Amino acid sequence: MNIESAAVNILKRGVDLDTKKRYTEALVCYQEGLQILVDKIKAERDDSTRSYLRKKVEEYMNRAETIKTLVIKQKEAGLFHEQVHIENDSTGHSYKTLFGRFLDDDVSFVVVEDPYIRSFHQCQNFLRLCELLVRSCTKLRHIELLTSKDNKTEKDQKSWLDNLASDLNKYRVQLIVKYSETLHDRQIILSSGWIIKIGRGLDFYKAPDNKFCLGMYDLDLRQCHETTVDIVHSKNIKQSYG
Template sequence: MNIEHAAINILKRGVELDTKKRYTEALVCYQEGLQILVDKMKGEPDESLRSYLRKKVEEYMNRAETIKKLVLQQKEAGQFHEQIHIENNSIGHSYKTLFGRFLDEDVQFVIVEDPYIRYHHQCQNFLKLSELLVRSCPNLSYIELVTSSDVKSANDQKNCFHILQNDLGRHKIKLTVKYSETLHDRQIILSSGWIIKIGRGLDYFKAPENKYCLGVFEMDLRPCLETTVDIVHSKNVRQIQS
């Protein structure tokens, strides 16, 4: 497959997401596809092909700008809502793929509300999220986890959090863990205003079939349980942290 076809496939995926009103995902595809086309256009000696590529770039760039304005308008009006349905046994839904596009220099603190960060694999899920936050959010200084405890797992749970607190501290990030026995909702709140609500919380991956199968480490290759993800934006999020 040549570079031009690769770009067109990415842009077609953008159109598909655009049609489903998954605008922020569509924008990522448009930006990736456009960058490939622009690079191809710059090095293309054939004037007719360069003209064709220029036309395509303008077409998708205009649509990308329209979406940017639409997302901004919906955010300002407090009406932004993007929904993603993860089907049973589907792959390609790592935390980075699902909401990594919202993790950037604007994120200064993150609040994770999930009642089921208790057992080993659930603590590992939170660890994977923490690693992603450290890599993606250069200005992150505070993570708050609100979860519940379980008598059987309490010691292992606290040990996990203690180790992670020390490690995050080396990156100048403070981790605070709060416990609630009445918590039900599951959501990730970013200081930039984005709120990711995952029906199953962080624990929507199926257990790997064995220790050496694909998906043990690369979560985009791990089959998922069915769940729904709702992404909204609130201008009042910054008031949450005291």
């Protein structure tokens, strides 16, 4: 595959997401595709090809700017809503793929509300999320987990989360764990205002067939249970949680 067709594939994906009103995902594709085309223009010697590529860059750049403006307006009005439907047995839905685009220097704290961070694999899912947060959010200072206890795993749960808290301290990130017996909502709240609501919480991945199969560690290759992810934005996060 040559450089230009690689860009075309990414931009086509952007158009598809754009059509489905998954605007923030479309923006990521447009930006990636545009960067490839801009690099191609710099190396291209044929004037007609350069002219054609410049026209395409301008076309997609205008659309990207339109989407950016639309997203800003929807956020300001409290109307932003993006939905991703994860089909049963589908792959390509790691935490990074689903909402990594919102994890940046604007995030200083994260609140995770999920009643099922109790068993070993559920606590590992939370660990994976913490790894992603630490790598992506350079100004992250604390993570708050609101979950529930289970009589069978309570002692282990505390040990696992204590170990994680100790390790996060090395990165100057504090882990605050709170428990609720009535918690039902499942959502990830970012200090930047983004709220990611996953129907099944963090635990929507199917168990791998064995410990030596693809998807054991790379969650983009892991099959999923059916669930829906809703992404909204609130301007009042810092007042409510900060």
